[in-house]
Amino acid sequence: MIPYLIGSVAGRVAAVLCVVVIVLPYLLRRNRLSRGLGLAQAHATPYLRRLWPHFWIGYAILALSVVHAGTVMGGMRRANVAGIWAGTAAFFLLLFEMVLGLTLKDDRLAERRPLRRIHFWTMTAIVTALGLHLWRNG
DSSP, X not given: OHHHHHHHHHHHHHXXXXXXHHHHHHHHSOSHHXXXXXXXXXXXXXXXXXXXXXXXXXXXXXXXXXXXXXXXXXGGGGSOHXXXXXXXXXXXXXXXXXXXXXXXXXXXXXXXXXXXXXXXXXXXXXXXXXXXXXXXXX
């Protein structure tokens, strides 16, 4: 029972951290939103350096997802199959997103815009799969 509780909490924390990791790049960039919230810095460090919380929260989400998947497998008798497949898809999309993020982290990357676009749409697919997983199995 304790491992299932740990897995359940890990999944819920990972879901909340997904919201945080999605919002962070928009708050850390100098734009109307960050200026309105008083978060914009006049002499800020380069954008990629300011994104370190985004990177580390992403790694934490991946770790929590592994804990969640590894501990709740015993309770799958009551789980919805479509929800399990959606969670599996979200996990593999998360791995792909991590590879894209590590590539974008390189400050010598010449063509950043197409990869950022793929990074964004992969995030959208993760949110969709995660939403379906939570709806069917949450």
